[in-house]
Amino acid sequence: MREYWTALASLMGAVAFMQGFLHAVFPPELRAAVARLLGRMTRSFSPYCYFDVTETDGMSNNEIYDAVQLYLSSTAAPSSGARLSLTRPHNASSFTFGLAASDRVVDAFLGAAVTWEHVVAPRQSGGFSWRPLPEEKRRFTLRIRRGDREKLLPAYLDHILATAQEIRRRSQDRLLYTNARGGAMDGRGLPWDPVPFKHPSTFDTLAMDPDRKESIKADLRDFADGSAFYERTGRAWKRGYLLYGPPGTGKSSMIAAMANFLGYDVYDLELTEVSSNAELRKLLMKTTSKSIIVIEDIDCSVDLTNRAALPAPAPKPRPRPSIDGSVDQDAAGAAAGRSSITLSGLLNFTDGLWSCCGSERIFVFTTNHIEKLDPALLRSGRMDMHVFMSYCSFPALKILLKNYLCFQGDADCAEVMSGLEEWIDAAEITPADVSEVLIKNRRNGEKQAMEELLDVIKARAEKRLIGTAAARKDGEVEEEEKRAVGSPKEGKEPAAGNDSCEVGQDEETDAKKQL
Ligand SMILES: Nc1ncnc2c1ncn2[C@@H]1O[C@H](COP(=O)(O)OP(=O)(O)OP(=O)(O)O)[C@@H](O)[C@H]1O
Numbered sequence: 161m162r163e164y165w166t167a168l169a170s171l172m173g174a175v176a177f178m179q180g181f182l183h184a185v186f187p188p189e190l191r192a193a194v195a196r197l198l199g200r201m202t203r204s205f206s207p208y209c210y211f212d213v214t215e216t217d218g219m220s221n222n223e224i225y226d227a228v229q230l231y232l233s234s235t236a237a238p239s240s241g242a243r244l245s246l247t248r249p250h251n252a253s254s255f256t257f258g259l260a261a262s263d264r265v266v267d268a269f270l271g272a273a274v275t276w277e278h279v280v281a282p283r284q285s286g287g288f289s290w291r292p293l294p295e296e297k298r299r300f301t302l303r304i305r306r307g308d309r310e311k312l313l314p315a316y317l318d319h320i321l322a323t324a325q326e327i328r329r330r331s332q333d334r335l336l337y338t339n340a341r342g343g344a345m346d347g348r349g350l351p352w353d354p355v356p357f358k359h360p361s362t363f364d365t366l367a368m369d370p371d372r373k374e375s376i377k378a379d380l381r382d383f384a385d386g387s388a389f390y391e392r393t394g395r396a397w398k399r400g401y402l403l404y405g406p407p408g409t410g411k412s413s414m415i416a417a418m419a420n421f422l423g424y425d426v427y428d429l430e431l432t433e434v435s436s437n438a439e440l441r442k443l444l445m446k447t448t449s450k451s452i453i454v455i456e457d458i459d460c461s462v463d464l465t466n467r468a469a470l471p472a473p474a475p476k477p478r479p480r481p482s483i484d485g486s487v488d489q490d491a492a493g494a495a496a497g498r499s500s501i502t503l504s505g506l507l508n509f510t511d512g513l514w515s516c517c518g519s520e521r522i523f524v525f526t527t528n529h530i531e532k533l534d535p536a537l538l539r540s541g542r543m544d545m546h547v548f549m550s551y552c553s554f555p556a557l558k559i560l561l562k563n564y565l566c567f568q569g570d571a572d573c574a575e576v577m578s579g580l581e582e583w584i585d586a587a588e589i590t591p592a593d594v595s596e597v598l599i600k601n602r603r604n605g606e607k608q609a610m611e612e613l614l615d616v617i618k619a620r621a622e623k624r625l626i627g628t629a630a631a632r633k634d635g636e637v638e639e640e641e642k643r644a645v646g647s648p649k650e651g652k653e654p655a656a657g658n659d660s661c662e663v664g665q666d667e668e669t670d671a672k673k674q675l
């Protein structure tokens with residue numbers, strides 16, 4: 161064995177000598193050719209094998225190069241004392257570190273040591289290219305023992321790609337994608353436009369009953385950690401949420417909180433911009449894993465009744481506030497009469513075979529009118545969780561007071577707090593309206609702001625109670641009049657229109673029970 165190493169050392173010495181000699185005497189092209197030949201001879205005697213990962217792969221960037229750069233700079237390099245270069249990727253708010261030129265890093269995987277070298281060489285001029293090429297040629301060279309090759313490849317590369325993706329996801333800001341261009345593709349063939357998603361809503365700031373909040377967080381956590389579960393049970397790794405409730409109760413805020421909690425990107429799907437089921441499928445195929453796909457106001461985006469059973473009327477899209485709060489009137493108007501999406505197309509989108517072409521995706525539908533949705537959308541197995549976003553309750557109010565006034569339960573506010581507790585349910589006020597009152601009064605000190613809020617809530621509750629009493633009285637008078645007239649059919653005909661209202665209320669109660 162010792163002879164072998166001695167021979168190898170002498171060979172290396174000879175190679176170094178030859179390289180020095182060639183450098184002095186021969187032109188660069190010849191030198192490069194001889195150096196390549198000598199390098200190949202050396203490697204064939206070496207106990208190692210080498211793999212080059214170049215920066216470009218033909219015309220395009222090499223995805224593995226970027227992944228190796230990210231992986232080495234974030235995991236292996238900091239502990240090995242290598243020199244790092246600093247960069248900030250497009251759309252990211254944090255810096256990432258890269259391995260500097262000609263530096264080496266030793267890493268270990270499955271008990272085997274590997275070495276990476278970052279080689280940067282000047283690009284030789286000449287040759288034609290359609291796009292400007294960088295002045296330097298960069299590559300990583302991976303060196304592993306021949307005996308470890310079977311064990312390490314491709315598992316080690318898979319590990320690097322997965323780790324790099326995770327690092328990228330954590331370091332980058334969330335992205336919000338929209339399909340506002342209709343079906344048109346951008347230069348890279350993508351139908352989605354990304355913008356940085358900086359919605360500050362989190363589960364801490366979301367005003368809702370703490371137990372329900374915890375159960376949603378636990379469900380999301382189970383989903384995100386559920387790779388093995390979904391594989392074992394043969395289920396597609398996706399989950400559906402239906403958020404419903406009056407406007408201003410926090411449905412969009414909940415979606416932002418979910419995205420921030422899981423670190424997922426959001427695809428805000430504007431159905432009125434999609435012209436056919438095939439286009440819908442294409443959009444789905446171009447979404448990435450670890451994302452939330454949102455369809456807001458599902459009841460009024462397009463006509464989604466079961467077209468097999470009903471002749472469809474022309475769709476009448478309603479301009480809606482998007483997740484960032486803006487309303488695109490033009491887009492909604494322009495889309496009128498254009499969409500031919502059917503309910504079955506939408507169900508295929510969420511449930512069919514195409515919905516499994518990626519993994520780890522959450523579908524969220526929102527609506528203000530659950531009673532208007534086709535029962536096919538509500539059937540069990542469609543949307544896994546129905547979440548009722550209710551008017552502001554007392555526990556939710558306490559969260560808003562903490563958010564807006566930094567209220568910690570001070571003793572001198574005890575009286576006004578008990579007033580708020582007494583009146584809040586009767587007022588049926590949304591968290592959005594409560595927030596408005598608190599924002600308006602936040603400079604007046606917490607006690608005065610809370611008193612203002614109590615006045616608003618009391619006035620609203622009293623108005624509602626008076627309205628309800630008046631409606632009841634009107635009903636009684638009507639009954640009495642009917643009785644006085646003495647209709648022969650009285651009490652035999654069913655009261656038209658009552659069913660749907662009651663169905664809505666029952667469903668609300670059912671859904672509340674689900675959480
Ligand atoms: N549950 C809540 N917790 C905290 N803030 C809320 C909540 N509900 C509403 N808000 C506040 O009200 C504003 C509007 O809320 P949001 O857009 O989430 O309501 P929504 O239910 O999506 O309404 P819409 O049905 O009109 O789309 C938010 O910017 C937020 O500040």
Ligand SMILES: [Mg+2]
Nearest residue numbers: 411412456481
């Ligand atoms: Mg909303």
